[in-house]
Amino acid sequence: MVERWRDPDYIKDIRARVWAWDPVGLAEFHPPEDEYDCLVTPISGWLRADLSPDAVANRLGDELSSHFGTNPPDDTLDFSTAIVAWYHAEPPVSN
Numbered sequence: 223m224v225e226r227w228r229d230p231d232y233i234k235d236i237r238a239r240v241w242a243w244d245p246v247g248l249a250e251f252h253p254p255e256d257e258y259d260c261l262v263t264p265i266s267g268w269l270r271a272d273l274s275p276d277a278v279a280n281r282l283g284d285e286l287s288s289h290f291g292t293n294p295p296d297d298t299l300d301f302s303t304a305i306v307a308w309y310h311a312e313p314p315v316s317n
Contacts, residue, residue, distance in 0.1 A: 232266070233262060233263075233266060235308075236262050236265055236266055236269075236305070237255070237258065237259070237262050239301075239304075239305055239308070240258045240261050240262055240265070241258060243297070243301045245258075245261075245282070245286060245294065245295050245298070245301070246286070246290050246292055260285065260289045261282065261285055261286075261289075264281065264285055265278070265282075265305065268281060269305070269306065269309040273306075274306070275299060275302040275303040275306045276299065276302070278302035278305070278306060279294070279298045279299040279301075279302040282294055282298055282301075282302060283298060286298075
């Protein structure tokens, strides 16, 4: 077994999850694919640091405020809980 963060699709998966969540409502404007990467990279580190969903949600709120000048959406804790659960799910088997 490999650690989840070593999976080559790890960052791509986080990016897809952030875009599905779309915390600032950018998707309808078709911005560049890397528009939310300011969240993807920190989320990756927080997951690897084994932060709780509450801690991830708090840090996401800080990132959204500082980078986008907006308050976090009401479902930030739901997103954080889901992404932490995804990270801790059984990682893929390495060949």
